[in-house]
Amino acid sequence: MRERVLGILAIVGAFTAMWGLILLSGFDTKRYTSLHRIFLLVFMLGVALSAVFTVVEFRWIAQDYQYTYKLRRAYIAKGIIASALISLAIAFGITLFYAPNVGGVIEWIIAFGFTLYILTFCYDLRMTKETDPKLIAAKGDAPTEKAAGDSEEKPPTDPEAGRSEDTSGST
16 A cells, blocks of 8 residues: 555656646747746656655555566666756755756756656566566466366367368368
8 A cells, every 4th residue: 555655756856847848848938037946946856756766665665566676677777867856956965056057957857868867767667568468378477376176177268269161171
């Protein structure tokens, strides 16, 4: 349950960041200086919250989960990208008042870094395909369960096996 709540909070943080970035792009620094900075702050806080909730969620995933090592890679990538974005946000805050052009460059680097952060979620979605019980059963990786009194092997269902037609080609 707590993983679900943390996941929802991470998504809310990502949507907050997304809307902050959308609104940030609509208000330039020349005409709307204060709005631009407010939406930049909203964007950065959204990224930070999403990253924190996502990484904390990973810490509470059951350790007996089969694909923990794959998840670890994704969450380490999220942590590294989020740490870099937070560091860049601090650098941006400092340079914004002393070197506005450098601050603008750092602002764009942060925006592209957010794209990398979002792409780590694509990796997560790709992994869910590997953990789908239907796909695992189709591959034969999952152990089959037999009932206590079921000792006979059931043949695989073959759509061609039930045909009684003559397929030799003679008419």
